[in-house]
Amino acid sequence: TQLLEQSPQFLSIQEGENLTVYCNSSSVFSSLQWYRQEPGEGPVLLVTVVTGGEVKKLKRLTFQFGDARKDSSLHITAAQPGDTGLYLCAGDGTGTASKLTFGTGTRLQVTL
């Protein structure tokens, strides 16, 4: 069974601070997706990283896929209250995205 551990589990910061969320596994994934989930809603895809060492930027969010494709990180610069939510990484071990293994989640709260 492939496992994805996220850290930290909870993060409470003030507006304007920077943060990094980590997603680690002992398994290799062909690609890794990051989702954000807000209360009362389902997860929504933020980004997919495919190549080892790949870095993708989405406004203030920077996503990196580890060289060995076993880990990933999400860095948020100058966090805003709108960034509040549950962040989930999800790994595709099959190469077809037919099944995803989801991480344990990081709950982020950004206060004024």
Added chain:
Amino acid sequence: DADVTQTPRNRITKTGKRIMLECSQTKGHDRMYWYRQDPGLGLRLIYYSFDVKDINKGEISDGYSVSRQAQAKFSLSLESAIPNQTALYFCATSDYGSGNQPQHFGDGTRLSIL
């Protein structure tokens, strides 16, 4: 209207009852999934289906069954509910194709078993 619709949104029931959660989608996707979400455990896959005649067990299928009645409909049943099945349940869809297809989620069903 939502692309992936789950009903009901909330349900409280008693141990031993049979429960059905329904999911319908207007995205035209072939692949559909049922997950449960528990605090600190992320999303865990219960069952998935790649087309109308295809049903596959996920990592936690015991105590659950599913039915894919049409391309657009995928229902999840708890034949005899037990308290540790209390959780948030999500249905998701994805398109067929090469890798990296995103999954599209409904807004969830919050199920409480007393």
